[in-house]
Amino acid sequence: MILQDIIFWILSVSAIIAAFGVVFLNNIFRSALFLILVFLSFAGLYILLSAEFVAIVQLLVYVGAISILVIFALLITKNEKNSNLPIRVSIPAFFVVAMFFVVVLFALNSLNEITSSSKHLSETIASEVLQDTSGWIGSLLVSNFVIPFEVVSILLLATLLGSLMLLRNDPK
């Protein structure tokens, strides 16, 4: 238990610091590198929440594909050093975000009161599901969630065709 707490604190603090790095650093390439650190910490948090399949998908899709895509796009475009909007935009933005965060904290606090009073699932079922999360996710994906699963494949095909059409060479 105590080891879990230590790992959780390391992962979450590194995720938050790296997210600040993504948003506030002026060098855009460095913010892309910090973005990879955020993705890695999140993969660790998923493993800590016993969601191994989501963690592996996170590593494959985010760390493997999306970061490389972002870095390629950074290398193709030219970037100026100072890329913050003027202060008259960022101060209202800060207030909007602060208000949002406070409201969400109140909402989560009420959630915390609800869940702390509920009882626990029987141990045998919980351990039986936790032993093979990926297998159960697979069987749910082809039974109850089969329609969203197929719709997502159509979405991916449409994305492939759309980005090819946007980036092909001849203008007409």
Add this chain to the structure above:
Amino acid sequence: MNIFSIFIVAMSIFSIGLFGALSRKNLIVILMSIELMFNAIVLLAVGFSRLGFSSILYLGRNTVSEEVLIPLLSGQIFGLFIITVAAAEVALGLALVLTLYRSRNTANVDEINELRN
């Protein structure tokens, strides 16, 4: 590790990403901030799925069946779908940024103002 602290971490990352999307000038950094927000929401969904393991509704059940599995694992499945949609979104977004860069030779949001006047 309380599940509540996971939610606080997720919402902090979401707020940081929201601030970045509102206050940065470069389109690629805005896309990166949107990715941060997507990740925070996936973490929230997985945390809710973990919360399902302490639900009061399934105390009497002894076998793993559909009505136990769906509340326990649908959070993770939603997370997987969000990851897929986010990957599609970032691919299309970067294609749009590159197209814009080709025609305008800039990737800054404040220089794209042809529709303003």
